[in-house]
Amino acid sequence: MKLAQEVKDAQGRVLCGPGVELDQDLIERFEKMEVKFLVVEGHPVQFPWERPLEEELKALEERFSRVAQDERLQMLKEVIRAFWLRQKGEGSA
Numbered sequence: 001m002k003l004a005q006e007v008k009d010a011q012g013r014v015l016c017g018p019g020v021e022l023d024q025d026l027i028e029r030f031e032k033m034e035v036k037f038l039v040v041e042g043h044p045v046q047f048p049w050e051r052p053l054e055e056e057l058k059a060l061e062e063r064f065s066r067v068a069q070d071e072r073l074q075m076l077k078e079v080i081r082a083f084w085l086r087q088k089g090e091g092s093a
Helices: 026-033 055-068 071-088
Strands: 015-016
Touching: 015 026, 055 071
Parallel strands: none
Antiparallel strands: none
């Protein structure tokens, strides 16, 4: 397996770059450094609990629709929305 993305530690420091071949020793070192996940080359896996960004944003709007008059909760909704957009690498939706 080869890394598809750089690996970072909990402080955001880059430990390894994309394209590096994984072996058992490297995986064990990552484990000791408490790296939580790796992204490897290959076909993406869609987990049953994951939804496309468009669906997530629609569900977010629905969840917050009952509290449209609450300014603080609307601010929270916008923070969540912005986070998801950054996570997915999208500019806007």
